[in-house]
Amino acid sequence: MAVIVVGGGIVGLCCAHHLAQRGRKVVVVDRGGAEAPPGASFGNAGGIAVTECVPASVPGLWRRVPGWLLDPLGPLHLRPAQLPRLAPWLAAFLRAGRPERVRAIADALSALNSQVFAELEPLLVELGLAGQLHRVGALVLYRDEAARAADALEWEMKRARGVRAEPVGRAEIAELEPAVGPAMTCGVFQPDWAHVDEPGAIVRALRARLAERGVAFETGEASAVTRAEGRATGVELAGGRRLQGEAVVIAAGAWSARLAGDPVRLESERGYNTTLPDPGVEVGRELIFGAEKFVATPLALGLRIGGGAEFAGLEAPANLRRAEALLTLATRALPGLRTDGGRAWMGHRPATPDSLPVIGSSPSTPGLFHAFGHGHLGLTQAAPTGRLIADLVTGAPPPFDPAPFSIARFGRSAR
Ligand SMILES: Cc1cc2nc3c(=O)[nH]c(=O)nc-3n(C[C@H](O)[C@H](O)[C@H](O)COP(=O)(O)OP(=O)(O)OC[C@H]3O[C@@H](n4cnc5c(N)ncnc54)[C@H](O)[C@@H]3O)c2cc1C
Secondary structure, X not given: OXXXXXXXXXXXXXXXXXXXXXXXXXXXXXXXXXXXXXXXXXXXXXXXOOOXXXXXXXXXXXXXXXXXXXXXXXXXXXXXXXXXHHHHHHHHHHHOXXXXXXXXXXXXXXXXXXXXXXXXXXHHHHOOOHHHEEOOOEEEEEOOHHHHHHOHHHHHHHHHOOOOOEEEEHHHHHHHOOOOOOOOOEEEXXXXXXXXXXXXXXXXXHHHHHHHOOOEEEEOOEEEEEXXXXXXXXXXXXXXXXXXXXXXXXXXXHHOHHHOOOOOOOEEEEEEEEEEOOOOOOOOXXXXXXXXXXXXXXXXXXXXXXXXXXXXXXXXXXOOHHHHHHHHHHHHHOOOOOOOOOEEEEEEEEEOOOOOOEEEEOOOOOOEEEEEOOHHHHHHHHHHHHHHHHHHHHOOOOOOOOXXXXXXXXXXXXX
């Protein structure tokens, strides 16, 4: 019998890849077919953000939130109608920002991120896409010293975990990235960061490679996990058809909570970007605007500018004005930027309140596994997640302690 993976985004496909490598029969179920990808994995910023080990919720963050919410170009947007529904997630988010919890989360994210290149590089070689990975670092930019100082805790926590973070001034910025204008006066260079040429191309190539290797793809909406004597036995698709399996992996991105089978807090953190095919500026590496919280990545398709965090659920239509707002900010930082001809996009980041993905076996249902909730880091962490899931499904020893990622951490409070 096969292992059934629900979700054909980058995380589900990496799980399928590692399971197939271990000789398991695999079926991937996705509601969109190969040509109709609805998930976050296709349009993201392409950053391999291995240095990002500090969670979104940190001590003192609440002091910055009102300013962000009031700024029409700000990085955070909450639709007021969503507040009652969001309240438990927001409460859990604030709880995750306690100092001792933040340290434990950062340690767990570091352990996962330390496995990224070891898993991603061979995968890209197998796909014939090794040349699409650029290990050229990323440059974090600030308007002034006060803005850089506001992130001091983040830099301190990263350095304490071995992340290389080199402060730079105006002269080094001009040398590293001449397209950055004088509005950005200081920054931090992170040599360990990388980016890819096009995240969607990796998803498409991986899907094609898996199909060649005998992984089956089913188009359909998984509506429930089926069980017998308490054990997962497969999934039921909308319309009633059932797929039988020896195990089920839920990797359905921001849509995973309904199928998880255990209490969890998961929200869609919507992000926006615009890809400019002819940006008129040369950018050599990913640029990260530290205070404004958006990035510009030089992809093969053009310069992709985006970010932001909008909490508006899975159903509300995209508000592409959020993408335009980020372009406005980008033109202030990159004076020669041409914004015509851009393609705007919105994607649902699967966000947990503690910024840790949910990876592990279900505490309540043998045979059910979780691989979702990667938030801002799903492209980065997909390959080691796939490896960990294959270890857990096959009973092999994992390369690091998976306990911090277990869904059990949500406990009864998330029912
Ligand atoms: C603007 C933006 C920029 C980002 N930039 C980066 C970045 O630079 N680096 C990085 O590492 N990450 C980045 N991310 C995050 C990253 O894109 C996500 O974390 C990642 O794509 C999540 O992958 P996934 O496979 O879990 O989910 P998805 O890609 O969303 O895939 C989930 C799949 O599950 C399917 N599905 C859902 N429910 C069902 C169901 N019931 N039945 C069948 N199929 C179902 C969906 O159709 C979808 O194809 C960014 C995200 C956004 C929005």
